[in-house]
Amino acid sequence: MTQRILVVDDDETIQRTLRINLRARGLEVITARDGRTAVQAMEERPDVVVLDLGLPDLDGVEVLRRIRSVSRIPVIVLSARHEADDKVEALDEGADDYVTKPFGMDELMARVRVALRRVDDLPATEAVVTGDFELAFDTHVAHAKGEIIHLTPTEWRMLAVLARHRGRVVPHETILKEVWGPSYGRESNYLRVYANQIRRKIEPNPREPQYLITEPGVGYTLRAS
Structure with a gap:
């Protein structure tokens, strides 16, 4: 089509x-x-x-x-x-x-x-399930507190990158290149904005995040099972 x-x-x-x-x-x-x-x-x-x-x-x-x-x-x-x-x-x-x-x-x-190709080519990523939210990357369905939450294509891609490396720090440059493309690498302001948006949707208290953690000057970590 x-x-x-x-x-x-x-x-x-x-x-x-x-x-x-x-x-x-x-x-x-x-x-x-x-x-x-x-x-x-x-x-x-x-x-x-x-x-x-x-x-x-x-x-x-x-x-x-x-x-x-x-x-x-x-x-x-x-x-x-x-x-x-x-x-x-x-x-x-x-x-x-x-x-x-x-x-x-x-x-x-x-x-x-x-x-x-932002959503259609998401690599296979295992679902993330916590006590506060669930992310199903194969169906692009997300729940928080039992309710469906709506993530944009870019939010899904950023979470997919972090989920594939969950528990480890993912550098800014790696996230930018995987989410936006190879010509990116210095637009850390993009990541700050999107991290805040995602926290508002999945974190119990976005001001004190438990899951999407900023590693100052380095990158981000997704702390989830």
Whole structure:
């Protein structure tokens, strides 16, 4: 089945360029020039969203929130904003990746490829079962306190990496390369944001984590059976 990409950007030149490049790679492309149209386009079940933050009607972060309220699909954010706080906010709201304008088309296409395979190629990982949560990597089903919890594709991948090395420290660079791809290795702010998101979902007390442990300056450890 042809994979489908939703491109949300009010810049006609960027839309046209992305449409040509994505179609040349055998992908189906849906476009939206504003936030409301983007939210409606989610009914067409895209496989990845490429989302500009500077939209004419809704702020891109608000569009991201609305997408996350109905879907866990990968979202790659595009933005001319260079401040670290903007990146952290987008990641904290559930973005899977962040590309700063102007960007190289090869770089963006590489990130789209990573996003498309982010869940489907999860290596076999044994389930994690604790007294507080359960993670079934084969079915992508997670429970905490007897209730289903919703993890994004990136959260699943990060947990899968840690689960395969459970009880051991996994360095920042290893996590970044396995979750986001070989071109990553220095974006430790990504890991900090995602670790906090995961803790809010699985830890009894996210401020005093028992399971997902930060090893300052080194990496992260998943302490689970």
